[in-house]
Amino acid sequence: METLIAILIGTLFAGGIYCMLRRSIMKVVIGLMLLSQAANLLVFTSGGLTAQGPVFLSSAETGSTLAQADPLPQALVLTAIVIGFGVIIFSLSLLLKAHQAVGSDDINAFNKTDQVS
Amino acid sequence: MIWTLAPILIPLTSALLAMAARGHPHMVRAIGVTGAILLCGAGFGLLWAVENQGVIVLQAGNWPAPVGISLVADLLSALMVTITGIISLAVAIYSLRDVNRNLLKSHYFALFHFLLLGVNGAFLTGDLFNLFVWFEVMLLSSFVLITMEGKRQQLEGGVKYLVINLVASALFLSGIGILYGKLGTLNMADIALRLANTPDAFLINSSSILLLVAFAIKAGMFPFFFWLPASYHTPQVAISALFAGLLTKVGVYALIRSYTLLFNSQFAVMQDVLIVLAGATMITGVFGAATQFEIRKILSFHIVSQIGYMIMGLAIGSALALAAAVFYILHHIIVKTNLFLVGGLIMRKCGTSDLARTGGLYKWAPGLALLFFIPAFSLGGIPPLSGFWAKFSVIQAGLEAEHYALVAAALLVGVLTLYSMIKIWAEAFLKAKPMDSRAPAENAPGPNLHWTLVVPCVILALLTVWIGLAGAPLLNLALATSEQLLNPEIYIEAVLNPPIAHYEK
Amino acid sequence: MPAAPLLQIATRYLAPILAVLSLLVLYRGHNLPGGGFIGGLLLAAAILLVAIAEGWDVVNKKLPVDPLTLLTLGLGIALLSGLPSLFFGQPYLTGQWLPGLELPIIGKVKLGTPIVFDLGVYFAVTGFTLKCANAFAEES
Numbered sequence: 118m119e120t121l122i123a124i125l126i127g128t129l130f131a132g133g134i135y136c137m138l139r140r141s142i143m144k145v146v147i148g149l150m151l152l153s154q155a156a157n158l159l160v161f162t163s164g165g166l167t168a169q170g171p172v173f174l175s176s177a178e179t180g181s182t183l184a185q186a187d188p189l190p191q192a193l194v195l196t197a198i199v200i201g202f203g204v205i206i207f208s209l210s211l212l213l214k215a216h217q218a219v220g221s222d223d224i225n226a227f228n229k230t231d232q233v234s
Numbered sequence: 235m236i237w238t239l240a241p242i243l244i245p246l247t248s249a250l251l252a253m254a255a256r257g258h259p260h261m262v263r264a265i266g267v268t269g270a271i272l273l274c275g276a277g278f279g280l281l282w283a284v285e286n287q288g289v290i291v292l293q294a295g296n297w298p299a300p301v302g303i304s305l306v307a308d309l310l311s312a313l314m315v316t317i318t319g320i321i322s323l324a325v326a327i328y329s330l331r332d333v334n335r336n337l338l339k340s341h342y343f344a345l346f347h348f349l350l351l352g353v354n355g356a357f358l359t360g361d362l363f364n365l366f367v368w369f370e371v372m373l374l375s376s377f378v379l380i381t382m383e384g385k386r387q388q389l390e391g392g393v394k395y396l397v398i399n400l401v402a403s404a405l406f407l408s409g410i411g412i413l414y415g416k417l418g419t420l421n422m423a424d425i426a427l428r429l430a431n432t433p434d435a436f437l438i439n440s441s442s443i444l445l446l447v448a449f450a451i452k453a454g455m456f457p458f459f460f461w462l463p464a465s466y467h468t469p470q471v472a473i474s475a476l477f478a479g480l481l482t483k484v485g486v487y488a489l490i491r492s493y494t495l496l497f498n499s500q501f502a503v504m505q506d507v508l509i510v511l512a513g514a515t516m517i518t519g520v521f522g523a524a525t526q527f528e529i530r531k532i533l534s535f536h537i538v539s540q541i542g543y544m545i546m547g548l549a550i551g552s553a554l555a556l557a558a559a560v561f562y563i564l565h566h567i568i569v570k571t572n573l574f575l576v577g578g579l580i581m582r583k584c585g586t587s588d589l590a591r592t593g594g595l596y597k598w599a600p601g602l603a604l605l606f607f608i609p610a611f612s613l614g615g616i617p618p619l620s621g622f623w624a625k626f627s628v629i630q631a632g633l634e635a636e637h638y639a640l641v642a643a644a645l646l647v648g649v650l651t652l653y654s655m656i657k658i659w660a661e662a663f664l665k666a667k668p669m670d671s672r673a674p675a676e677n678a679p680g681p682n683l684h685w686t687l688v689v690p691c692v693i694l695a696l697l698t699v700w701i702g703l704a705g706a707p708l709l710n711l712a713l714a715t716s717e718q719l720l721n722p723e724i725y726i727e728a729v730l731n732p733p734i735a736h737y738e739k
Numbered sequence: 740m741p742a743a744p745l746l747q748i749a750t751r752y753l754a755p756i757l758a759v760l761s762l763l764v765l766y767r768g769h770n771l772p773g774g775g776f777i778g779g780l781l782l783a784a785a786i787l788l789v790a791i792a793e794g795w796d797v798v799n800k801k802l803p804v805d806p807l808t809l810l811t812l813g814l815g816i817a818l819l820s821g822l823p824s825l826f827f828g829q830p831y832l833t834g835q836w837l838p839g840l841e842l843p844i845i846g847k848v849k850l851g852t853p854i855v856f857d858l859g860v861y862f863a864v865t866g867f868t869l870k871c872a873n874a875f876a877e878e879s
Contacts, residue, residue: 137401142393149400156407163415190414193363197407199776200370204403206871207377208396214381215389227390230464239831246818253811296824296833 129155164190240276249347266343270326277319284312289728306360309715324690329472348375391465402451409444423729453485456514467530471578479571494719508549516542555631556716572609572694594667598679614652620701750792757785775857779864806869813862820855
């Protein structure tokens with residue numbers, strides 16, 4: 118299972134970076150979303166993917182032989198998702214405004230601040 | 235204990251009050267400035283407490299150390315919080331006149347204090363994931379601040395700023411994930427302790443590189459600095475001064491924390507990388523500045539080059555070098571904020587920020603000339619101003635450690651920095667103002683400057699002079715800080731084994 | 740904005756149910772899945788449903804507080820909920836609990852500062868979500 122998730126994380130990272138290198142700013146935002154999802158998934162997986170066991174009790178106490186998932190990464194991921202939610206909403210509204218101001222979807226048109234005056 | 239809490243609770247309370255009082259300009263202003271004054275006081279209180287009691291630890295929610303979130307104030311954190319307080323007070327006063335009335339009426343001061351909340355939280359936290367959260371608090375408020383007015387340039391700069399910083403956040407989060415998967419802890423002291431006893435360096439270095447890249451982006455280091463000069467000159471002067479002073483330095487702080495505490499055991503592996511990055515950052519920054527003719531763009535590129543000096547201090551890693559890095563950060567925050575503020579005054583007087591069209595200020599406003607002279611030549615490293623001692627100690631540390639190439643780069647960059655400052659001096663102050671028939675409004679000197687605009691610059695300039703002439707106490711403080719940084723056991727001990735009395739009801 | 744009548748009628752029943760459910764989720768959140776964040780999202784979903792069915796004008800008129808005020812209020816409550824522990828000489832945010840009560844029907848009730856903190860999160864999340872949705876609705 119971990120291998121599968123690892124491949125998925127890699128694909129998400131690759132897809133995110135590919136989208137960010139595209140010229141359309143909308144694709145850049147999609148790339149950002151993919152990147153943050155990849156990072157979230159990575160943190161989530163770091164706690165181990167075993168389920169079905171009680172969390173705080175050791176296996177000796179419960180008599181269960183099942184391995185247990187670490188609850189902390191799930192809490193971390195929840196926090197990271199919440200932050201990502203806010204950030205993505207803001208970037209969408211920013212891009213909407215920037216698109217109206219620049220009048221183009223092409224990232225190459227966003228060059229006014231880089232010119233040597 | 236209350237002192238570790240105050241620098242976080244004060245900005246949060248002020249931000250909430252400012253939000254509640256929106257639409258009442260006088261109340262918002264009063265809240266904004268009062269909050270900054272209290273924050274400044276709290277910073278000095280924290281510094282005083284840390285000097286007397288050593289490292290102060292607060293376990294939030296009374297959860298013992300590796301489990302809960304610890305707030306840790308050692309000398310470095312306390313110094314950074316203090317300087318944040320000073321800068322926030324100066325910028326808050328400057329904002330009263332500088333920031334657009336509509337922005338003041340709406341959320342300017344609320345976001346201002348949210349930004350300070352994020353900055354102070356990042357300085358004080360002892361937990362890696364919590365550091366990420368504070369970074370995001372800081373970033374979100376800075377995103378909104380930079381694009382608040384909605385002008386085209388701000389939106390363009392904002393997009394670049396946002397995208398690259400979000401990539402940094404994703405990398406930071408991935409680094410945390412890998413580190414947690416490896417060690418099962420997020421408390422920075424605990425991580426440092428466990429890494430010192432972990433033989434498998436491979437996974438450690440991968441996460442350490444991820445964090446390095448993330449922090450390097452936030453600090454504006456080579457080769458990740460492009461977002462900085464593309465965005466810092468676009469917002470209103472007060473906002474860009476606050477950013478220039480504080481935000482990149484949070485990245486530098488995080489780097490210092492990482493390589494003196496977290497990855498202290500692996501420092502030797504990363505040292506060469508840091509040295510190369512430091513040299514490249516200095517040189518690219520200063521050459522970038524040499525080609526520019528817009529005041530705030532020149533200053534933005536100089537942030538990049540000065541970051542190089544701080545990283546140089548960290549990379550050399552000796553006691554003197556770390557002290558020099560800390561001293562450099564303190565000096566740089568004051569001087570750079572001041573330069574952006576004075577740059578704003580120049581723009582007000584001339585009606586433009588393009589150096590080709592400014593001029594004649596020496597005649598129009600001799601006081602302003604003095605006000606610019608002090609921070610500019612401090613940045614250039616002219617004795618006896620603060621920048622001289624900062625550069626001198628970094629270079630001396632480099633000589634002692636026999637990093638001659640780095641020292642040569644630092645000296646060259648010092649000269650070129652002076653060149654840029656002289657360029658602004660000659661173009662804005664000495665030369666006669668070119669008369670422009672297309673923009674007749676620019677041909678007369680701008681309106682007289684209100685005292686709220688001048689006083690912050692004067693205070694910061696006096697601080698610069700004071701550090702230059704009588705900086706021994708500050709230098710001693712920096713030396714004590716580097717002493718603490720070089721002995722991470724002090725930090726680890728304080729976090730993981732707090733005095734028992736702390737837990738009694 | 741006229742919406743589908745089916746949606747309007749369904750909303751009349753769904754929105755109150757969601758609102759009550761959000762309170763339930765908020766209350767059980769301390770030891771069971773749930774909590775202020777999820778509760779806040781549920782409440783925001785209920786209000787958004789009304790906004791889609793009846794239009795934002797109706798929501799803005801009926802909502803007793805502005806979303807931004809709600810956000811401020813929520814953060815303020817969360818901030819204050821950490822303070823009581825300081826009076827007992829414990830670190831900030833240490834949970835303070837009232838003695839458990841035995842109530843008819845509901846059963847055992849435990850009240851303390853963590854629930855107050857969650858209440859703050861509940862308001863803050865609702866306010867934030869509504870504010871964002873509102874901003875997008877105004878722009879497009």
